[in-house]
Amino acid sequence: MAKVLMKGNEAIAEAAIQAGCRYFFGYPITPQNEIPAYMAKMLPKVGGCFIQAESEISAINMVYGAAGAGARVMTSSSSPGISLKQEGISYIVGAELPCLIVNIVRGGPGLGGIQPAQSDYFQAVKGGGHGDYHMVVLAPASIQEMVDLVMDGFDIADRYRNPVMVLGDGMLGQMMEPVEFKERDIVLPEKPWATTGNKDGEPRRIINSLFIDAQALEDHVHKLYRKYDEMKKNETRVECYNCENAEIIIVAYGTTARIAKNVIQMAAKEGINLGLIRPITLWPFPDDTIDRWAEADHTKAFLTLEMSMGQMVEDVRLSVNGKKPVYFYGRTGGMVPTPRAVLEEIKKIREVM
Amino acid sequence: MAKVLMKGNEAIAEAAIQAGCRYFFGYPITPQNEIPAYMAKMLPKVGGCFIQAESEISAINMVYGAAGAGARVMTSSSSPGISLKQEGISYIVGAELPCLIVNIVRGGPGLGGIQPAQSDYFQAVKGGGHGDYHMVVLAPASIQEMVDLVMDGFDIADRYRNPVMVLGDGMLGQMMEPVEFKERDIVLPEKPWATTGNKDGEPRRIINSLFIDAQALEDHVHKLYRKYDEMKKNETRVECYNCENAEIIIVAYGTTARIAKNVIQMAAKEGINLGLIRPITLWPFPDDTIDRWAEADHTKAFLTLEMSMGQMVEDVRLSVNGKKPVYFYGRTGGMVPTPRAVLEEIKKIREVM
Amino acid sequence: MTKVFERPKALTDKPFHYCPGCTHGIIHCLVAEVIDELGIREKTIGVAPVGCAVFAYEYFNCDMHEAAHGRAPAVATGIKRVHPDNVVFTYQGDGDLASIGIAEIVHAANRGEKITTIFVNNAIYGMTGGQMAPTSLLGQVTTTSPYGRNPDTEGHPIRVSEMLATVEGAAFIERVSVHDIKNINKAKRAIKKAFQVQLEGKGFAMVEVLSTCPTNWGMTPVESLKWIEENMIPYYPLGIKKEVD
Amino acid sequence: MTKVFERPKALTDKPFHYCPGCTHGIIHCLVAEVIDELGIREKTIGVAPVGCAVFAYEYFNCDMHEAAHGRAPAVATGIKRVHPDNVVFTYQGDGDLASIGIAEIVHAANRGEKITTIFVNNAIYGMTGGQMAPTSLLGQVTTTSPYGRNPDTEGHPIRVSEMLATVEGAAFIERVSVHDIKNINKAKRAIKKAFQVQLEGKGFAMVEVLSTCPTNWGMTPVESLKWIEENMIPYYPLGIKKEVD
Amino acid sequence: MAKVTFNEELCKGCQLCTTVCPKNIVIMDTKRINSKGYHPATVVEMDKCIGCAFCARICPDVVIEVER
Amino acid sequence: MAKVTFNEELCKGCQLCTTVCPKNIVIMDTKRINSKGYHPATVVEMDKCIGCAFCARICPDVVIEVER
Amino acid sequence: MAQEIIISGFGGQGVMSMGQLLTYAGMLDGKNVSWLPSYGPEMRGGTANCSVILADDMIGSPIVTEATALIAMNLPSLEKFEQALVPRGLLIVNSSLVNKKAKRDDIDAYYVPANEIADQLGNFRVANMVMLGAYLEKTQAVSLDSVMKSLREVLGPSKEHLIPINQKALERGAQLVTSIHQRV
Amino acid sequence: MAQEIIISGFGGQGVMSMGQLLTYAGMLDGKNVSWLPSYGPEMRGGTANCSVILADDMIGSPIVTEATALIAMNLPSLEKFEQALVPRGLLIVNSSLVNKKAKRDDIDAYYVPANEIADQLGNFRVANMVMLGAYLEKTQAVSLDSVMKSLREVLGPSKEHLIPINQKALERGAQLVTSIHQRV
């Protein structure tokens, strides 16, 4: 198919529809409003259903219901709205249901602002909700990748019966880039566990996250963690760019990874050899990859680049485990780092190194 | 004052009242129901006000209003209810208001169970809500400490104009121990920023977390982080027990720290020298203390003991930074580790060490 | 001899965990009988609340979904939109529906969501040990209204059926009681009607059932039935609050 | 010569950020005048919503608290309970109050919380760029009802005032409009009444004000006033819905 | 001619059934105790039973079956 | 004898004031443009003004002061 | 040595208050003490139990997993907790409701018809005190003095009149285990 | 070399669509392209702006902080973004609404009375196309062909009739900057 020029948010919505998603439940919030608007327009045309829920809490619980009923279903929001969904997300994990949750992050805390940010990393990756759980968290860095990851995301969610989160930001949601919708065979999996009405003689289907007996709950959590081990094995994704001889490796995802590439180009002109490790899955985190590059002699240090006060940097430090110094540079509250400022920071690091 | 025998939950409530807390907004949930019940009974007697809010979301927003109005105010809940409060907590941080939030943790994810757990560590410590923020998180290990930390918690909250969380669990909430309410001079600080009515000629008081200009929001977040630096410097608390010659140091907080002490005693009988580092503040985390013991020659390894699938262990690893191996043992879903099982685990570690 | 009363097919064999004399059990039985009588067991999907009826998924012999506290109407909406030809019902307590979940029920009703809601009003939070509900009566002593519910600070008991009757999407709303045989029979007819309204695609249907909580009311089961009659019904008048043809 | 109209003292000097012709500005002005006339500026604490009026804290010249989306009534409750002698009001849009915040307003009203709510119903989400509100009219085209609001799937517009009038704690509820001078004057009287009810400690008071959103309605400001008159008022009848002595 | 059967192990001794029998033949068997620890309800003088099923109708634990 | 004063910089050119003046003397000044980019409202024939303040009353941006 | 006790029975048998009384008395005796209830929906009609620890040393976990004593007020309690007793642990069974014997033979078991005795004393509610009396007699874990003080505290002035019957029940329980040695 | 353009003006001046058109055309020309709007409440009546990048290489950040060109449709835009231009950067000012000159002297500035020209052409809405024509003439950033194709795409069949006037506007803008060299 030919390339089309599309806003990130609209591309997400279109990708979802092309991936067979027919149900969307959401509540308006900037900077992701193009997603529900697109869904409201297009879903009725393909026999699907869009509901503007009365709140984010209702939205995630409609998702909970629809996912339990076997649908390929999605919701999207931005930071404060995602905070409201935390209880629901924890339930969906507990009940082992697949769905896609999009967070187009804006500056926080509180009402904060509406400019792009990456300050919901912890919430997405460590678990903003209660209890032991994880989600695969996908972090696209271009509109094309958004499309691809949204489509993959639904498959991953179904494969493990676990919600998947796409973590974007206001910049990725609002910008336009050419994008291609590759043809895919959409095979929606059988869902023999879904509530569809209990046919006589068949076992009932029960969607539930309550395990009143502590031992039963522990067994259940262990079951979830066996799935997480599988996800770690099979779903970890990462891009390494120019790392081969890099003196300093930048670790960045999404928008800041794009900036990092500018920095690398600028630095190359000044004879400074930088690399980039770009986690595409923030969970599972590509710790092995980082560890491997930490082992390399040419790698003198890491710089984690984020639009936050330093969140992913903890996972980078855990991966590097003391082998090399890990520095941090970040802007927050909707400020986007300029390539030049990052380069200056790197020069400072080279001086103390 | 003489010791009295009290349930953990009731002790929390009584401590709050003795600390001058006069406003409580909450919603019932097991296993913390004794807190609102106690408050409902006692607050009217001291001229205070208890409201059972219509939901946890309303409760945290009533707290938001009352804190903005200058009150010493508190809410409590358990895991699913705390998830629902995440947006509100993020707002309270953003608006720089003091309050005390109690989480008597139960097993998750989802509806989970009602038995004690420590699986909300990430949520409490990394930020379950959106945006860059932190709270001081206090982790008592006895009813006496609950009382003391609740009282301190209010002071810390006021000192920094930031919410403080007390992280207990169903066991600490339900058990009874003798407790002493030490006399304290309660001096409630002046709150010249609180909404009380704008006297002519004085500047208006505005409680707000919106900073629509990204640079203004970043400045605001930097201001918060300067407070966090202060908190790290002044508020970190930790207990070290028997670490002097310990071969393996257990890191555990709250209920599991109690169990760790049993383990240490049992081990001593078998000639095994174990120590315990017990973080009392989970944030700020006592990384310096752990680092110091990691440097010690006698320390061969750490074992993090949690009632979760492994959450605090990440902070332990970050503190140890590769200097010594860090092992993990945990039970989850409401299962409480037995001292004997932990000792067995330690013996296994000693074999591979 | 023919059976004139036996365990409905739409109930599983699992014994109820409810306290002795708790009328949750009667209401379960009525819902199950209606499902049997309408012959819709195979296409019914139930949504259980968080409350004493949390284990409803173990009792109703159909596909079931355990919702988060208060969110059953949203969960039911999700299910119903995916399976518009199935019958979807929620079973909710007064804490669940009238307190934390009031937004969800108002908007499900307002959307005219084609679901059936069984609203069990026992004027208290049973499961969590007897806290005040929005429906607790004035003066009622609970663990969180230890001096009796005071209208000045806690407001008056909320009449949810009357409130929901004001929204357009509500097609059928009736309040019933189960404190004696006559009323139990009426309750069953109301529940049947509420399912029929859904089958006919008319919109949202709800039956509010006045129910007991002997344990947290601190009464015997027999006294509790009397308390419904003497204290609840005068404040919560029985009858149809809304019916759309 | 004496001033017959000037900027109320209870407004700051800050120019409004509202779109040209948006009647949020008129409503702000009315609230401020009432505060001035009642002489309560020094004891009034306002609660701003999330919505186009989010910056209300910059405009009302009294202590202000910016609430989370929909939660203004809870925030106001917290403030009022701490300062029962102050005057506390919320200013909320229809997305804020009737959608995400419906639970908070129902329960503040039901508790008889002694606060005053100014509810600005413009049948749309202004701030986020024109999504459907629960109050959007049937057939109304918005970004999330691109084919016009359809009652079968989205339900009918909700009449919040009528609904809240059913709860006991509501002491005064009136719906007004600001589409012409006569109605603006009526609106002011209603707002004044709603503050007086609070001052007299009678309970919860709310004024629903029909308001325009020229930007997202896609009309000129003048056309918008007409649209209120011709389309909104027939569905949302003006007048007092509840008044307790 | 009617017959009621009690699934005694399910009975929680709540006594509701005893209040509705028009023939007053349902009573609590205070001599026996089931495995849940309750005195179960039972019928004396079964021949008086008219099979109205009131007892079954009000039983919250679906203890009673009625035949007629 | 009445007088209206426009704080022109605040005017957003919405025209609401022009629709309510009983004397029809409020008009948009299409020749001028304020710093926000709007044509401001103004009064011609001020002597006809009766000081009813309708224009001020309906102005959403509190642009107008009226004296009488 | 620390006393680690499990007390278990139906809800309504006074299991929790018996544990609290013992804990309170331990505190008055200057010991370190803890009391931990089981909580959860199984409280509804099912069994209730609590853990009590009385120790001279610091108390770690308040959960009793290796009990020095078990007071079993009904059959499910005996079946559930018998295996938690340490070797030579003390078992006291309410033989009024439990018609089975313990399976283990490495423990000290006593069978006390607590309900009958309580009935004889004229108040079926004091069956728990009969059991507690038996336990105290066998272990001397806390002083009778402290138990009586605690009782006064717990009952409060309005129930002062119940003190004598409670005391009687304690005494009868104590007598019983000294006289009828039903050691297995 | 990559073109990094900031286009800025009042809401309603067609700033966003001008940017999208340019981006679309760049895509048709086989370039890597990105378009990024400013968004936020300041859109309401205040200024709106967007960043456009047209590059042969990969595009990193889509935010233009070092602009090769600035198209300023009103005064606040000039004041806000002038300093973002690289040395020798291209500035095109809508002199119909801006009566100030650029402060910097290390840039190429052109003053185009876009509103007047649009009015002359009979549709005030095409002022943006006049500015775009000027920009294209100076940079040849994308082919006119692609611009016309994009226009057709963007306008759709229902507005097909507007193509000629838009084309005219483009041409007039181009002519202007070749004739009147208002280099500072």
Ligand SMILES: Cc1ncc(C[n+]2csc(CCOP(=O)(O)OP(=O)(O)O)c2C)c(N)n1
């Ligand atoms: C988010 C959340 N908040 C609170 C709870 C605790 N909780 C469980 S049931 C319940 C109320 C039950 O009352 P009701 O709905 O009236 O049902 P009943 O038990 O009376 O039948 C509450 C508050 C919870 N599980 N989740």
Ligand SMILES: Cc1ncc(C[n+]2csc(CCOP(=O)(O)OP(=O)(O)O)c2C)c(N)n1
């Ligand atoms: C939790 C949360 N959800 C969503 C939003 C986004 N949001 C901001 S304002 C608004 C709705 C505004 O509509 P309304 O209340 O009708 O006010 P209006 O702008 O029309 O005056 C929404 C959904 C938010 N800020 N926070």
Ligand code: SF4
């Ligand atoms: S607590 Fe009350 S509502 Fe719950 S089962 Fe027992 S009697 Fe019924």
Ligand code: SF4
């Ligand atoms: S968007 Fe609508 S409601 Fe908001 S300021 Fe503009 S016109 Fe008013």
Ligand code: SF4
């Ligand atoms: S069926 Fe009727 S008559 Fe027979 S025992 Fe039951 S209630 Fe009595």
Ligand code: SF4
């Ligand atoms: S009503 Fe049912 S449970 Fe109650 S006593 Fe009668 S048979 Fe037993």
Ligand code: SF4
């Ligand atoms: S005060 Fe009245 S008459 Fe005078 S200009 Fe205004 S509207 Fe017209």
Ligand code: SF4
């Ligand atoms: S109503 Fe006010 S803002 Fe509108 S045109 Fe008149 S003066 Fe200007």
Ligand SMILES: [Mg+2]
């Ligand atoms: Mg209830």
Ligand SMILES: [Mg+2]
């Ligand atoms: Mg609105």
